[in-house]
Amino acid sequence: MGTTEDLVNWTHEQKCRRAVASLERNGFTAHFCATPLAAAEYIIAGAADTVTVGFGGSMSIVSLGVEQVLQGQGKEILNHSCPGLSRDEKLVIMRRQLTCDLFLSGCNALTLNGELVNIDATGNRVGAMIFGPRRVIVVAGRNKLVDGTPQVAIERVKAWATPPNSKRLNFKTPCSSTGFCSDCNSPDRLCRVTTVIDRKPRMTDFHVLVVNAELGF
Numbered sequence: 001m002g003t004t005e006d007l008v009n010w011t012h013e014q015k016c017r018r019a020v021a022s023l024e025r026n027g028f029t030a031h032f033c034a035t036p037l038a039a040a041e042y043i044i045a046g047a048a049d050t051v052t053v054g055f056g057g058s059m060s061i062v063s064l065g066v067e068q069v070l071q072g073q074g075k076e077i078l079n080h081s082c083p084g085l086s087r088d089e090k091l092v093i094m095r096r097q098l099t100c101d102l103f104l105s106g107c108n109a110l111t112l113n114g115e116l117v118n119i120d121a122t123g124n125r126v127g128a129m130i131f132g133p134r135r136v137i138v139v140a141g142r143n144k145l146v147d148g149t150p151q152v153a154i155e156r157v158k159a160w161a162t163p164p165n166s167k168r169l170n171f172k173t174p175c176s177s178t179g180f181c182s183d184c185n186s187p188d189r190l191c192r193v194t195t196v197i198d199r200k201p202r203m204t205d206f207h208v209l210v211v212n213a214e215l216g217f
Helices: 002-026 036-046 059-064 066-072 087-097 122-129 150-168 174-178
Strands: 029-033 052-055 076-078 102-106 109-111 116-120 135-141 193-197 206-210
Touching: 002 029, 002 109, 029 150, 036 059, 036 066, 036 135, 036 206, 052 087, 059 066, 059 102, 059 135, 066 076, 076 087, 087 122, 102 122, 102 150, 109 150, 116 122, 116 150, 122 135, 122 193, 150 174, 150 193
Parallel strands: 029 206, 052 076, 052 102, 102 135, 135 206
Antiparallel strands: 109 116, 116 193
């Protein structure tokens, strides 16, 4: 029968593979990754012919440790989350991410039907995911999978992604204090741009890695 951990991992793997199959039907290049290391290796290989690599502010990508590797290979890193940047410097980097060779991002929620659901405050991340960069690689941990509609996925984002993200960024929102969404009108509100990518954008080389591990929020 296997250990409890083995059985749980097996169950998660089946859901990950279901999402991969759905993504492929929707036109994406999709891969199942059994471990975060496999995802990191895929990204590093996919960056071989690139000069500029943009980072969309994803904790899932941060956890893979690929930025340091790519920087060591001489890639130009476009990361607006680097400490010490002024607002204007961040904006310059965000705009350059829109035309980089490779854009790396996480995903707030991924339905088992192969729909990518994201919520942004500024829109730079989802803008770069949809059009501009020569190649896009999105990483989704198994904790991002949703067995339901895009509306259910949006609810997942607001319940489990936005509160910790607001707290991480020190934003003064109700959810950063309570841990619960109140559909606020705070000046620091993160939930401003909601996108559902239900088919591969037709002019974007779009890859999705579904990882059998908990990654990000």
